[in-house]
Amino acid sequence: MKTWLGTAWVLVWKDLVQEWRSRDVLTSMFAFAVLSLFIFNYALELSPIDRAEIAPGLIWVVMVFAGTLGLNRSFAAEQDQGSFEGLMMAVPELSVIYLAKMITNLMMMFGLAILVIPIYSLLYNQSLFDLRFFGILMLGAWGYSAAGTLISSMTVQTRMRDLLLPVLLFPLLLPVNMAVVKSGSAIIAASSVPEFQSWINLLLVYDVIMTVVSIMVFEYVIRE
């Protein structure tokens, strides 16, 4: 167990250092996210009251779309360098690779949220600094990374590659999307949604199930 988590942490650290040196992925995700916020501003010219209602949905949609850029790149380094076989031999168990990549993707979403929330608050003149809201975003990002990492490990091996990722991933994400948007707008608009607790439970259930199932099947994805 210790080596399992220890190895995962080494792999996460490797990916983060690699990303920190180039900053390719996070920069692209961030630029894409901010540009989307600009586009949404012209598409939806809203009164301040309506804005409070849709802010969480907007943030989450922007994160989901920008996130696909990161997911598509999550196995790219190994694919480009042809170092995946080496990686497979270096780990005690193949599922460690999945866990590490998932945590890396989750951290990318974390970084993206930290960058996007202040910019949204600035551009739309509405404070989104709320720890509970941030917590919900991160629960959503966990489910998103759990499903997304598995799907992207499959799509990099297909002919259509990044074209296929959103098509395969988005049908699986509906529960996460609904839960994040509904519970998020309940917090930001300070209105009471009766099923608030149910949404959080649903998110947790989704996250845990998706992570466990992915860990179980991941070895079939990469083994010949």
Add this chain to the structure above:
Amino acid sequence: MGLVQKVFYFHMSAAWVGMLAFLMAAVFGILYLVHKDLKWDRLLASSVEIGLLFTVICILSGMIWARPIWNTWWTWDPRLTTVTIMAFTYIAFILLRRSMDEPSKRAQFSAIYAIIGFVTVPLTFFSARLLRTIHPVIFGSGEVDMNLNQPMLTTMFISLGAFTVMYVALLLQRARLMQAEDDLMQLRMHTEIDADWEDQADA
């Protein structure tokens, strides 16, 4: 409701086959991962194709019913949402298969996607149900929403049975057709190799 009520027998049976096909795809997926026999992969792929067909029939027939009864073609009801997401999962599934050539790898990915897809369907349904519903609840609801009298129930069960038999028949036929396609491919490859040999012998 008049004549439009008759849509119900096809609509519900198509929905049932759509769900059943999804369940069976996941079951065949597990069987493939355990046994590594391409037979299960062919059944899985057949089940997905049939499932997509019946899910589309279900959605379209539902729309025909909803227009006069709900006065709209579409509403964001849990069941409508779930079934449509299921249809999108089926489409994604077929796209995934089409972009892969190597049979055993394709079978593995199909199996995994079928399992993951099946796991999320109940969660999708539950999440959509947390919002309110206007879809008639036929079974398992306390309120008497839509009373079915005896002839209606009989018709419904006959229809359900007939559609299930049709599903099994289509499944077996489609899987057999796939087997034939695979065999043909094998034969082609062999004859090409033989032809190459003969060319080399002649030269």
